[in-house]
Amino acid sequence: MNRHLISAGDLTKDDALLILDTAEELARVSERSIKKLPTLRGRTVVNLFFEDSTRTRISFEAAAKRLSADVINFSAKGSSVSKGESLKDTALTLEAMGADAVVIRHGSSGAPHRLATWVRGSVVNAGDGTHEHPTQALLDAFSMRRRLGGLDGRRITIVGDVLHSRVARSNVLLLATLGADVTLVAPPTLLPVSVGSWPCEVSYDLDAALPKSDAVMMLRVQKERMNAAYFPSEREYSRRYGLDRDRFAKMPDEAIVMHPGPMNRGMEIAAEVADSPRSTIVEQVANGVTIRMAVLYLLLGGETVA
Amino acid sequence: MSESRAVLEGPDIHRALTRIAHEILERTKGAGEVVLLGIPTRGATLARRLGDRIEQFEGVKIPVGSIDITMYRDDLRLKPARPLGRTELPPDGIDGKTVVLVDDVLYSGRTVRAALDALNDLGRPTSVQLATLVDRGHRELPIRADYVGKNLPTAKSEKVKVYLEETDGREAVLLIKEGAK
Numbered sequence: 001m002n003r004h005l006i007s008a009g010d011l012t013k014d015d016a017l018l019i020l021d022t023a024e025e026l027a028r029v030s031e032r033s034i035k036k037l038p039t040l041r042g043r044t045v046v047n048l049f050f051e052d053s054t055r056t057r058i059s060f061e062a063a064a065k066r067l068s069a070d071v072i073n074f075s076a077k078g079s080s081v082s083k084g085e086s087l088k089d090t091a092l093t094l095e096a097m098g099a100d101a102v103v104i105r106h107g108s109s110g111a112p113h114r115l116a117t118w119v120r121g122s123v124v125n126a127g128d129g130t131h132e133h134p135t136q137a138l139l140d141a142f143s144m145r146r147r148l149g150g151l152d153g154r155r156i157t158i159v160g161d162v163l164h165s166r167v168a169r170s171n172v173l174l175l176a177t178l179g180a181d182v183t184l185v186a187p188p189t190l191l192p193v194s195v196g197s198w199p200c201e202v203s204y205d206l207d208a209a210l211p212k213s214d215a216v217m218m219l220r221v222q223k224e225r226m227n228a229a230y231f232p233s234e235r236e237y238s239r240r241y242g243l244d245r246d247r248f249a250k251m252p253d254e255a256i257v258m259h260p261g262p263m264n265r266g267m268e269i270a271a272e273v274a275d276s277p278r279s280t281i282v283e284q285v286a287n288g289v290t291i292r293m294a295v296l297y298l299l300l301g302g303e304t305v306a
Numbered sequence: 307m308s309e310s311r312a313v314l315e316g317p318d319i320h321r322a323l324t325r326i327a328h329e330i331l332e333r334t335k336g337a338g339e340v341v342l343l344g345i346p347t348r349g350a351t352l353a354r355r356l357g358d359r360i361e362q363f364e365g366v367k368i369p370v371g372s373i374d375i376t377m378y379r380d381d382l383r384l385k386p387a388r389p390l391g392r393t394e395l396p397p398d399g400i401d402g403k404t405v406v407l408v409d410d411v412l413y414s415g416r417t418v419r420a421a422l423d424a425l426n427d428l429g430r431p432t433s434v435q436l437a438t439l440v441d442r443g444h445r446e447l448p449i450r451a452d453y454v455g456k457n458l459p460t461a462k463s464e465k466v467k468v469y470l471e472e473t474d475g476r477e478a479v480l481l482i483k484e485g486a487k
């Protein structure tokens with residue numbers, strides 16, 4: 001495996017399966033009364049968060065702590081960054097403090113890639129701009145594999161704001177590697193120009209895609225990034241691309257519903273769909289800790305190439 | 307070039323396990339509170355075989371599980387991260403039981419030390435014993451086996467390889483001499 005985890009596209013099928021299989025074994029640790037392993041004792045993991053995030057940061061923190069690593073949380077608000085420090089200087093500071101891994105979330109696409117050239121430790125991308133969020137894709141794949149039994153030949157439909165979604169891009173890349181057939185469904189205004197080169201199908205019609213889906217992943221409408229008129233009104237978006245009860249009924253009986261969270265109930269997903277037993281939304285959070293443990297173990301657990 | 311010699315063949319392994327099963331029964335007075343925990347991969351296979359034999363001899367079904375020690379190893383940083391094995395505890399757990407750890411080869415004792423650490427996080431057994439198919443010596447820690455299939459004097463330069471039907475499709479214990487040109 002690579003020393004860093006920047007893009008889901010960097011993972012080979014063997015890498016991805018190793019992470020998922022490792023997570024499968026680590027999931028049992030979460031069921032024990034002592035949920036801690038001594039594996040990363042003496043290693044330091046820095047959570048470097050330039051963007052607000054609750055679940056991803058807590059998830060990485062829990063994962064690192066369960067492996068006995070020391071965790072330093074660094075959020076841009078109220079830090080030296082607000083005094084004008086550059087990413088490079090922040091990175092060099094962390095380096096001097098002896099960080100073995102840096103988990104970074106940044107508003108700019110490519111920031112983790114840049115960071116990886118400055119630090120000696122491993123860099124884990126926890127979301128960069130509208131680019132990628134590989135651990136989310138891994139935990140989604142893990143959740144799907146647990147529910148569906150396997151991913152080869154499974155039909156996954158990803159619905160919503162693909163343009164601003166780092167989750168969608170990472171999922172498409174990873175799921176294609178794992179042999180699943182991915183269909184993106186979104187209004188044309190919320191699809192990136194480059195989508196034609198992605199390893200997936202594209203459709204504008206949610207109702208046509210639903211009956212052929214083993215899993216449907218709803219993406220959050222990212223209001224904070226809606227700086228132009230991407231769709232006429234929230235109501236219209238919800239009517240055409242929201243997963244309501246009637247659409248839910250069109251899905252095959254065994255098909256599951258996913259959402260990376262945080263969700264806007266009533267907007268992209270109806271409350272009763274989100275709370276249905278076929279929804280994996282809460283499982284995805286628990287699986288997030290497990291998959292991040294697997295990633296940290298595989299990046300930091302063995303000998304480190306300095 | 308390396309040359310290898312079979313020190314145990316299929317029937318020898320069979321007999322050794324039969325004897326260990328009898329010894330466990332004898333030493334634990336009927337294996338009432340015994341839990342067998344194998345160290346993956348081959349230790350887990352051996353634990354299952356011992357469990358089957360004890361059931362045959364005395365008609366008692368004793369709990370069998372496996373305990374992966376990868377995350378507890380002291381040499382993790384010497385090699386790239388390894389894939390994990392399976393830890394599977396019997397439903398009743400190990401609290402208050404006599405745990406018999408089962409491994410294929412006992413060498414430095416470091417694997418067993420890691421297993422003892424792992425056990426510590428899983429529960430509190432009354433006592434812990436150790437069964438091994440081959441004891442090849444060269445201990446680096448104060449650890450000894452309670453049940454030994456075969457004591458095999460070896461040189462540190464030699465390797466001992468255990469093959470079992472379930473994982474390798476054949477039954478043998480080989481002693482491999484490295485470097486004989």
